[in-house]
Structure formats: C-alpha cells, structure tokens
Amino acid sequence: MSENRLSRLLRPRSLAIVGGKAAEEAVRQCRALGFAGPIWPVNPKRAEMACLPCFADMASLPAAPDAVFVAAPAPATIALAGDLKGTGGAICYAADFAESGQEGRERQAALLEAAAGVPLIGPNCYGMLNLFDRVALWPDQHGCPPIDAGRGVAIVSQSGNLALNLTMQARGLPIGYVISVGNCADVTPADLIEALIADERVSAIGLHLEGLGSVARFSQACLAARAAGIPIIALKTGASAKGAALTMSHTSSLAGADALVDALFARLGVARAHDPATFLETLKLLHVAGPLRGRRITSASCSGGEASLTADLAEEAGLATPDFPAATQAALEEVLGPRVHVANPLDYHTYIWGDLGATTACFGAMLGADFEASLLILDFPRADRCSAADWDVTLAAFRDACARPASPGTVRMVVSSLAETMPEAVAAALLADGIVPAAGLAEALRAIAAAASIGEIWARAAADALPEMPSVVPGEPATWDEVRSKAALAAAGVPIARGKVLTVAELEDPATVLPAPFPLVLKAVGADLAHKTELGGVALNLASREALIAAARGMSGLSGTFLIEEMVSGAVAELIVGVGRDPQFGLFLTLGAGGVFVELLRQTAQVLLPASHAAIEAALAGLPLYKLLAGYRGKPGCDMAALVDAITRIAAWAMDHADRLEEMDVNPLLALPSGAVAVDALIRIREPQS
DSSP states (O other), X not given: OOHHHHHHHHSOSSEEEEESHHHHHHHHHHHHHTOOSOEEEEOTTOSEETTEEOBSSGGGSSSOOSEEEEESOHHHHHHHHTTOTTSSOEEEXXXXXXXXXXXXXXXXXXXXXXXXXXXXXXXXXXXXXXXTTTEEEOSSOOOOOOOOSSOEEEEEESOHHHHHHHHTOOSOOOEEEEEXXXXXXXXXXXXXXXXXXXXXXXXXXXXXXXXXXXXXXXXXXXXXXXXXXXXXXEEEOSOOOOOSOOOSOSHHHHOOHHHHHHXXXXXXXXXXXXXXXXXXXXXXXXXXXXXXXXXXXXXXXXXHHXXXXXXXXXXXXXXXXXXXXXXXXXXXXXXXXXXXXXXXXXXXXXXXXXXXXXXXXXXXXXXXTOOSEEEEEOOOOOTTTOOOHHHHHHHHHHHHHTTSOOOTTOEEEEEESSGGGSOHHHHHXXXXXXXXXXXXXXXXXXXXXXXXXXXXXXXXXXXXOOOOOOOOOSSOOEEEOHHHHHHHHHHTTOOBOOEEEEEHHHHHOTTSOOSSSSSXXXXXXXXTOTTTTTTTOEEEEEOSHXXXXXXXXXXXXXXXXXXXXXXXXXXXXXXXXXXXXXXTTEEEEEEEEOTTHHHXXXXXXXXXXXXXXXXXXXXXXXXXXXXXXXXXXXXXXXOHHHHHHHHHHHHHHHHHTTTTEEEEEEEEEEEOSSOEEEOOEEEEEOOOOO
C-alpha cells in the first residue's frame, strides 16, 4: 500500500463526521484541539451538531472530504461506505463486524465491497488522533496536547481502550499520532507503518498488536522503517493459534507461537515490551536518542541502596555496569574525595548535595565514561507537601553537565525510582534539553535494553523480508524413518554417520560387511519409532559382532531391520535442529541443546525460515550452549563453520520442500572439533499425490 493512498486520511485538511452521539463528541474534540479546516457533520435527522450545521448525506457536502469518521451502526456504515468515492478514506467506529462471528464476517466483506478500494481504518476501532495537525477523529476525551513544532511518536493500537489509556500518560512523552485499527479489515498496521515513516515529524513508532496479519507484509513494513531510520517498539499480546498437535518430535513442544513472535521481532529489529509502562518509556527513549549502540550503563545517586538496586535491575534487564575507565575513576575520586568509594553504579553520597559546582563536576566526570546510557537517579518530592529546591540544584547540575551533546547511539537520562516521583513539568523541560526523563527505574532499564536490542540488530546486515509461504499440498503427512530421513539430508550435503541397514539374519552371517570399525551403534528402524531411546531401540558402544547380534535380538519386538552406524565420539556438544510449521509464521527452525538434554534443559532459539548463515550463527550465539561450542574453560571449541553449514543445509532442504514439509527433527547433530555429523533424523512430510 503506497503512502499516497493514506496521506489524505492521516493528514486531512477537511473532515466529514457522520452519526449521532459519538459523531458529535468527535466534532467537539476536533474543535477543542483546534483543527483549522472545515468540519462537516452528516446526520439526516439533525439540523446542527455541536453548533455546526448538519448535512443530510455525503452527496450534500461542499467537497469530497479528506477524512470521514463514520459512527453509525454496522448496517448504516455499510450503506455509507458506498458514498465514500472521492474521499481520502474513512474511519469506521462501529462494531458487530468480523469480531462477532460468521454474520459479522459477512458484513465486513460487504463493507469492503461497498467501499470499492477507498481506504478504511477499522471497523470496530476508536479512531485517530493526529496531534501535529490537530485532528481528533475520536469519540471521547483524550489526554494528548497538540504538537505545533518538533517531532513526536506514533502509536498504532488494535485495542481502542488501550489506545485511550495511553493518551492519558503523564510521562512527558510527545505523542504525534494515536491510531486505533480494530479489525484491520483494510488498512493494517503494516500499511500504517509505511505511511507514518513518510511523515518526517514521526520519530518512533509504537505498536500494540493482538495479531500480525500477513507476516510477510508486516516484515516488509518493518524493514522499510529500519531503512528510514524509524525504530519500532511493539507491545504484543496474545499468541497465534497453535498448529495441530504434533506428537512425533520435540520441536513443537519447544516452540510456542509467542517464541516465534520474538524470533520475528529479532529478525526485523523490532523491540518488544511486555507492559504499557515499559512500552511508553521505550518510545520516549527512542524519540530522544534512537537505537543505542550497546548495553553499558552508568548511574549516579546519593544512596547506596539506589546504586545496589540499579545494579540488580540492570543485570536482570541484560545490561552491563562495567568499571569506570581509569580517567573517569580518577576524576570522580578527585571530585568526591577519600570518604566516597567510587564504583559503578555510583553512590556519590550527600557530601556534595546542594553544591552546584561539585555536583556538576561529578556528573560531568561520570559522563566522560561515554557509556551507552548515563543515568541520574532522582526522585522528586511531592509538590503538594514538600519543597524541591535542593532537588532542583541536583537537576540543574546534571543539565549543565549534559551541555556537551551526547555521542551517537548514547543517551542521558534522569530516572525516578517510582513513576509518580517524576513531575510532568520536569519531564517536559528535560525533553527540551535532549535528556530522557524516565518514570520508573525498572521500566527505564528495560527501555535501555530494548533500545540496545534494536541497535544491535541494526548494526548487522539487513535481513530480507519474509516471503509468503507456499500453499501446503493436501493430504496427511507421512513419517519417514531415520534411514530415509537421513538419506534425504545427505543428498542435500548434510554430513551423516556411516551406516548400513541389516536384519538379524544378515548380522549373523559372518560374510556381511559392517559399515565401520568397532565400536558401533545399533538402532531399530521404523517410522513409528520417534523416540527410540525411550523405547529401548538404541544400543551404543557395541564392541563386537556378538554384541550387535544380541542387541538386535533384544529389539526384535520393535523392528525387523536395524541401522548399524559408526560410533562418532569426541563431540563438543549435541544439538537439536528442528523444523516446525506454524499456521501463521510458516516454517521455523529450532536450535538448542540436543540428545538427552532436549527436554531437561529446554535451551532453544527459534529462527524463521528462510534463514541466512548469519542469522543461524547469531541464534547459536544466543544459546547458553554457545559457551561450550566456542570453547569453555580451556577446552577446545567446535568447528563452528562446519556446524553452521550443516544447519544451513538443513534449513535449505526444508525451504525446498516448504509446500510439503510438516516437521523435521535432527537430534542430535554432533558439533565436533572438526566437522559436524547428524546421527539421527526424522521427517514428517506430505507425499506427492499420484
């Protein structure tokens, strides 16, 4: 969807507002905000609305409006949609569409047909606020002031009530747009992302998402935002529907739909918040500083308790509090004197409290460390009961210390431990100086981590947008046994252990040539033997033909054929490489600790397919297992190039069969000091129809 298709609707110069009570409130809100263009109320039963004359219908309007707010019941909304030709688009407030069942879905289809391509936001949505242009197509009060100059963030929300609540924030966040999208029958969050990044006044975008719609389309829009330098934070709630329960392997149990959302966001460089407060604080940080270049922070407070709390919460958020560089350490020791132990986070004590020159020097020295985030922890007293005069001195000192601009990818912040101890007026003044006023210490640290995660991903080569997955061929998937599964992977270049399929009788024949020297492994073969170890279908370290024969006879109740393989030893680690299918995300890769540790440790990462070599390597690097792979405590690491190559080939085979593959497990894939070997595999796939 081109930006031009939505530009009139999002930045209108003329408005038509259709309906009764809700429409009248929208008229009042537009006038209260100071919209400068014409507002044309439409209601055939009323002569005036909020002191403006009413028009009987759309055809009576003086001109085609740029934006129409339709606040009529569902049947009337459908009828009115046919009168939208020539307008810039409409916002459909009414409910009782697709969210209400089959009849509602039919009404929604009729709505789109009637609109005949005119852009529609909604239905079942609360409306739109454009605070840059003083537009309030919104049937209720809200808390947003206009932005007459400068930039602001945009919030796109699938929940109308959450959108309303977010407008009431008192955290100093400049909000330029609030758009409630409801059912997304036509205009989607992806469409709005592409339109909003074309508005130079938008500094960052916040999304509240209940569903993603087309993952491919969403990925295109997010990568366009990255290319435009506009960061995105998402508050994602709920989870996509799980596919049918797959009992064959571990892969499905290791990856829920929410993990795939995280994988998608990690691929695209979208940060994720799990609560509204962190969502708003991250938007505020991104508005001021954009993505951060790293995770090192420093903080200053006049309390050891606050310094300790900051250190604890920073570690929990995945942030680092390294020691100060030597020059910074020396400068701080000189300012603070021998009674203060200088460390990061810094407790500068109260010896210099109220001394503007000394506190300015202290904060300036701390900023000299040039960490990615520099925090002053400062909770203001209640204005109705207390005086903030001494606190004002500390604040002035930090602002003076911040006179030199911050380095790119870094941020200066004044952080209150509690949200309510950051006055809104203080927040506004700090924002004007390019300092982030963060309301709540835990939220601030999570915001830093979120901004750093975007910076880390932006620093890598841009990922390709996800393609639309091909339609799955009809039919129930068949399970290939280990022998057939590994043969398919071997043909794709995945290294497998040397092996041979034999019966008990063939094993008993001394003339039968074995595939490799002893020791050997014997496994029962069968498509129904997904978990051979648990069923007693695997015997290891067999040192003689007699041991092979005895093991095979002991497994004869499981199968009549057996896979005899070389015993691959010396593995640095065992991995599971699984491929699963999700109804929304398509094929995905699961990487983690394999062998007997799959269920015990449950250390996994998900990567959406197709995946690049770099994406697979990055996913491995995020696993706790990676320390073993890279070499731990003097022990040699694995052949990382061979391991990543084997995984890449597995992923490529999966994509080559994307219309048929249901699930695959390679478990374990052995990471060796030299090379990598798949020693077990099982594939569920739809066979070609004859």
